[in-house]
Amino acid sequence: MDRSYLAKRLLHALIIAWGVMTASFFLMRIGPHSPADKYLATLGAGHNVSQVTAAIESRYGVDRPLYEQYFNYINSLLHGDWGWSFSTSMPVSDLIKIHWAYSFQLIFLSSILAIILGISLGIFTAARKNTKADHIATFFSFAGISIPNFWLGMMLILIFSVKLGWFKTYYDTGLPMFSLSNLYALILPVITLATGMVAGYGRFVRSSMLENMNKDFVRTARAKGLPESVVLRKHVFRNALLPVVTIIMLDMSGIIFGGAYITEFIFGIPGLGWMSLKAVFSDDYSVVMAVTLIGAFVTLFFNLVADIAYTYLDPRIRYE
Amino acid sequence: MTSEIILSIENLKTYFFTKKGIVRAVDNISFDIRKGEILCIVGESGSGKTVTALSILRLVESPGKIIEGKIILDEDNLLELSPHKMQDVRGNKIAMVFQDPHSALNPIFTIGDQVSEAISAHKSCNKEDASSQATQLLELVGIPLAKERYHDYPHQFSGGMKQRVVIAMALACHPRVLIADEPATALDLTVQAQILDLFLELRARFEMSIIYITHDLGVVSEIADSIVVMYAGRIMEKGGSRDVLGNPVHPYTKGLMGCLPSEKGIIIPIPGTIPGLINPPAGCIFHPRCVNALDICRMERPPMTKITDEHYVSCFLGGVNG
Numbered sequence: 001m002d003r004s005y006l007a008k009r010l011l012h013a014l015i016i017a018w019g020v021m022t023a024s025f026f027l028m029r030i031g032p033h034s035p036a037d038k039y040l041a042t043l044g045a046g047h048n049v050s051q052v053t054a055a056i057e058s059r060y061g062v063d064r065p066l067y068e069q070y071f072n073y074i075n076s077l078l079h080g081d082w083g084w085s086f087s088t089s090m091p092v093s094d095l096i097k098i099h100w101a102y103s104f105q106l107i108f109l110s111s112i113l114a115i116i117l118g119i120s121l122g123i124f125t126a127a128r129k130n131t132k133a134d135h136i137a138t139f140f141s142f143a144g145i146s147i148p149n150f151w152l153g154m155m156l157i158l159i160f161s162v163k164l165g166w167f168k169t170y171y172d173t174g175l176p177m178f179s180l181s182n183l184y185a186l187i188l189p190v191i192t193l194a195t196g197m198v199a200g201y202g203r204f205v206r207s208s209m210l211e212n213m214n215k216d217f218v219r220t221a222r223a224k225g226l227p228e229s230v231v232l233r234k235h236v237f238r239n240a241l242l243p244v245v246t247i248i249m250l251d252m253s254g255i256i257f258g259g260a261y262i263t264e265f266i267f268g269i270p271g272l273g274w275m276s277l278k279a280v281f282s283d284d285y286s287v288v289m290a291v292t293l294i295g296a297f298v299t300l301f302f303n304l305v306a307d308i309a310y311t312y313l314d315p316r317i318r319y320e
Numbered sequence: 321m322t323s324e325i326i327l328s329i330e331n332l333k334t335y336f337f338t339k340k341g342i343v344r345a346v347d348n349i350s351f352d353i354r355k356g357e358i359l360c361i362v363g364e365s366g367s368g369k370t371v372t373a374l375s376i377l378r379l380v381e382s383p384g385k386i387i388e389g390k391i392i393l394d395e396d397n398l399l400e401l402s403p404h405k406m407q408d409v410r411g412n413k414i415a416m417v418f419q420d421p422h423s424a425l426n427p428i429f430t431i432g433d434q435v436s437e438a439i440s441a442h443k444s445c446n447k448e449d450a451s452s453q454a455t456q457l458l459e460l461v462g463i464p465l466a467k468e469r470y471h472d473y474p475h476q477f478s479g480g481m482k483q484r485v486v487i488a489m490a491l492a493c494h495p496r497v498l499i500a501d502e503p504a505t506a507l508d509l510t511v512q513a514q515i516l517d518l519f520l521e522l523r524a525r526f527e528m529s530i531i532y533i534t535h536d537l538g539v540v541s542e543i544a545d546s547i548v549v550m551y552a553g554r555i556m557e558k559g560g561s562r563d564v565l566g567n568p569v570h571p572y573t574k575g576l577m578g579c580l581p582s583e584k585g586i587i588i589p590i591p592g593t594i595p596g597l598i599n600p601p602a603g604c605i606f607h608p609r610c611v612n613a614l615d616i617c618r619m620e621r622p623p624m625t626k627i628t629d630e631h632y633v634s635c636f637l638g639g640v641n642g
Contacts, residue, residue, distance in 0.1 A: 225441045
């Protein structure tokens with residue numbers, strides 16, 4: 001890995017981010033709504049609609065020609081200004097500062113749990129291929145992959161909160177993030193988000209392990225007289241890990257911008273997902289664009305991390 | 321040859337229990353190998369040579385299973401050892417070099433790591449000791465600049481050099497028996513010759529016994545002290561190299577020798593192919609391809625017949641000039 005490769009990759013990432021930004025900008029402007037509409041809906045009758053609309057549009061600059069708005073947007077982005085949130089009346093950057101940590105906490109806890117459990121499950125089932133334990137794990141894995149997490153989340157609430165009453169509290173932003181009560185409230189959301197990941201990673205690790213168990217170098221390792229545990233841990237697992245790292249890294253953006261949003265919404269966790277869904281429903285242009293752009297950055301970041309991780313795990317790969 | 325017998329295989333049967341039926345990959349074979357000798361197992365692809373080698377190390381994988389026989393090393397029957405004790409035999413008393421050096425090394429560990437791992441698997445020594453011993457081994461098998469190349473990965477080596485690394489790994493604990501399964505087949509001709517020389521050198525230096533598996537009679541005539549000719553999981557003929565090559569008795573051995581270019585440059589192939597082993601032919605397994613087959617060959621399995629003290633053949637025409 002040399003510097004020029006990294007520079008090239010970062011330049012690519014910037015170009016892609018610009019593309020995403022441009023697309024989201026024009027897509028938002030195609031919509032029939034003006035930010036004034038929502039505001040007008042909150043006013044009673046008897047106002048001069050066209051006057052109010054003009055005033056609001058002029059305040060947010062949406063009465064200017066489209067290309068001018070576009071360049072103004074780029075200009076302010078470059079100055080670290082993500083725009084103004086119409087619906088909450090605050091700068092988008094402040095809004096993100098308030099909400100990102102809750103998303104990060106949920107995603108971080110779920111991913112760590114899912115990676116540990118998924119990899120363990122994969123190794124366990126690969127080592128016991130075609131036994132009863134493997135068949136049972138396979139059944140639950142397919143169930144875990146197939147169940148959509150909005151359904152799982154609602155079922156968990158129905159069973160454990162409503163029927164059994166074990167989880168009565170909700171995430172409370174008034175308390176510290178890592179307070180016991182908030183961690184307790186995160187149990188169901190983490191299960192909701194992690195189930196699909198555990199099942200998916202488990203299957204993937206299993207097949208990757210099995211593929212490597214048949215390799216000649218594994219037989220060589222056994223012929224050396226290494227204990228079976230070393231053969232599995234060192235020679236099979238290290239090789240099996242290569243494709244798993246890629247899958248997990250590429251999966252991350254899907255988890256963050258799919259599963260986590262819905263999970264946050266179902267459990268009322270005020271993270272980025274919860275924030276952006278609300279923004280979508282209230283036609284809050286700048287917030288939606290900001291979140292889309294963050295999504296692009298995160299995806300590009302994990303792609304880059306996957307590629308760099310590869311050079312450390314597989315000596316055959318060197319980027320020029 | 322009168323040196324002591326090191327390893328003795330008696331009535332070994334290794335079958336594969338597949339969905340289509342039982343494959344008798346190794347079917348009742350016996351042979352001995354003496355101290356310091358090179359024994360060549362010869363035969364076509366699919367004759368059970370590799371399965372024999374894997375059976376000796378008890379590395380046959382499911383659905384294969386050793387169902388009968390004895391493998392005696394130092395008065396121990398390897399087939400009765402606990403898995404833990406067997407693990408201590410592998411790489412320590414019996415080591416193996418595999419056919420394809422390109423896939424026999426783990427691509428993500430350095431060659432030094434893989435050689436020193438073979439040492440520390442059996443000897444209690446610290447990391448530095450293991451790595452300095454590994455460097456010596458790499459020098460011994462002819463890796464130039466062994467010290468610098470210790471930290472290189474397999475993909476940075478040529479096929480011949482990789483095979484030398486694999487041989488260094490096998491030599492790690494100075495095994496009594498080295499099994500080499502077609503170690504030169506995947507390599508260039510010139511490299512093949514170098515690897516053969518290396519084996520001869522190692523044998524002379526360490527008094528190791530070598531089981532050398534090949535389908536190449538040219539190689540056999542160069543290095544073998546004794547020969548086992550296998551066909552479809554059975555031994556057709558075995559004996560001292562001079563006896564088997566100089567006075568081949570079994571029609572299959574003669575056939576194999578016909579496949580070498582003669583002085584006139586004529587090659588006489590053996591008609592047909594190796595039979596399916598799920599429903600093998602009755603009687604002598606070679607009879608469908610045998611030019612001299614008699615009625616009895618179609619019905620009864622020929623016993624091992626002694627020709628001289630060191631020369632045995634499994635053929636009803638044994639000793640008869642057929």
